[in-house]
Amino acid sequence: MNQYLEEAMAMKDELIANRRHIHRRPELGFDLPETIEFVATQLESYGYNPVKIGGGLTCTVGSGSPVIMLRADMDALPQQEDTGLPFSSEKDGVCHSCGHDAHTTMLLGAAKLLKTHECELKGTVKFMFQPAEELLAGSRRMIEEGILENPHVDAAMGFHVNVGPLGPFDYHAGTMNHAVGRMMASADEINIKVKGRSAHGASAYLGINAVAIASNIVTALQQMPIMETKYNDDVIMCIGKIEGGARANIIPDEATITMSFRTFTSEAREYMRKRVPELASGIASAWRAEAETEFVVGVAPVYNNEEMAAEMHEYALDVMDKVQIVPAVAGSEDFANVCEYVPTFWANIGFGDPSDGYEYSMHNPKMRIDENGLPYGVAAHCHLATEWLRNHSE
Numbered sequence: 001m002n003q004y005l006e007e008a009m010a011m012k013d014e015l016i017a018n019r020r021h022i023h024r025r026p027e028l029g030f031d032l033p034e035t036i037e038f039v040a041t042q043l044e045s046y047g048y049n050p051v052k053i054g055g056g057l058t059c060t061v062g063s064g065s066p067v068i069m070l071r072a073d074m075d076a077l078p079q080q081e082d083t084g085l086p087f088s089s090e091k092d093g094v095c096h097s098c099g100h101d102a103h104t105t106m107l108l109g110a111a112k113l114l115k116t117h118e119c120e121l122k123g124t125v126k127f128m129f130q131p132a133e134e135l136l137a138g139s140r141r142m143i144e145e146g147i148l149e150n151p152h153v154d155a156a157m158g159f160h161v162n163v164g165p166l167g168p169f170d171y172h173a174g175t176m177n178h179a180v181g182r183m184m185a186s187a188d189e190i191n192i193k194v195k196g197r198s199a200h201g202a203s204a205y206l207g208i209n210a211v212a213i214a215s216n217i218v219t220a221l222q223q224m225p226i227m228e229t230k231y232n233d234d235v236i237m238c239i240g241k242i243e244g245g246a247r248a249n250i251i252p253d254e255a256t257i258t259m260s261f262r263t264f265t266s267e268a269r270e271y272m273r274k275r276v277p278e279l280a281s282g283i284a285s286a287w288r289a290e291a292e293t294e295f296v297v298g299v300a301p302v303y304n305n306e307e308m309a310a311e312m313h314e315y316a317l318d319v320m321d322k323v324q325i326v327p328a329v330a331g332s333e334d335f336a337n338v339c340e341y342v343p344t345f346w347a348n349i350g351f352g353d354p355s356d357g358y359e360y361s362m363h364n365p366k367m368r369i370d371e372n373g374l375p376y377g378v379a380a381h382c383h384l385a386t387e388w389l390r391n392h393s394e
């Protein structure tokens with residue numbers, strides 16, 4: 001058995017205890033005081049001096065170059081947990097139904113093991129404990145505040161739990177799956193505000209109907225990916241909400257479209273970010289109205305560097321029972337922001353297959369995980385980082 005995997009298996013009880021502690025006390029967005037205190041205390045007990053940055057924490061082990069960064073997100077979701085577990089969330093309306101408690105636990109475990117093997121590292125491992133992934137904002141703030149420098153990061157890696165009915169692949173504990181190249185879609189949330197002119201319904205010609213114009217814009221938006229993007233760009237358009245008007249006999253002067261779109265390439269994303277406001281403004285203008293487009297939040301696609309994915313795949317075979325190459329998925333992750341700066345590898349760790357009774361996947365308040373996956377995630381962090389440094393050291 002791989003040494004890291006053997007040591008991670010020996011600390012499984014500790015990993016489970018850490019995960020359940022975090023699970024009981026979930027926090028949202030950038031407001032993570034209890035989680036950050038717990039993570040910092042654990043890191044200090046391992047011999048680190050964690051530093052606060054961008055609402056999260058960082059520290060390093062090893063020295064010199066190259067530098068590989070390992071990332072875990074810490075925030076939860078605004079949902080009411082419905083698992084019935086004895087260690088369920090103690091906070092109403094907040095729970096770890098996306099597995100970030102496991103992510104944080106695995107990276108803490110990796111930090112502990114790598115500290116004991118520090119003299120063997122041929123470079124530096126940097127840790128990124130990140131807030132606000134569910135807001136698609138945490139990694140951006142950490143990048144803006146310098147997480148990729150001091151020391152300069154040469155490559156980065158992150159893992160996510162995979163549990164429940166996600167597709168025709170094995171998600172038992174001990175499995176890993178990843179794509180090569182395209183891994184996850186981009187995501188952009190947008191508000192389009194249409195401004196018309198109010199009038200009484202009996203004299204509609206004196207008004208400019210913002211709701212009717214918004215409906216025209218929605219129809220055009222749904223057509224645009226088919227008419228204007230390449231057949232293999234896989235643009236996904238979602239019109240989530242139209243709001244406007246007050247009464248049946250009043251011409252509405254304002255309407256708001258809340259929407260999102262996803263793409264699998266940065267080129268397709270940039271095209272959509274250019275064309276959505278152009279289309280909305282053009283249609284509104286044709287009907288004597290105005291349309292203002294606001295980009296609320298967005299991230300690029302997650303992209304696995306081909307060379308790095310091939311390399312990490314081989315290392316993963318040493319610590320995982322099965323490593324699967326899978327197609328890209330339409331979900332999004334704000335680890336994508338890191339992908340824009342350095343070569344990256346993103347993979348999913350098996351935490352429960354439907355055949356073993358894990359019926360619910362991420363973002364479901366009934367989601368449970370198989371905690372036997374925790375040591376595998378710890379070992380994968382440690383082994384892949386150690387071998388990558390060894391292969392890329394001068």
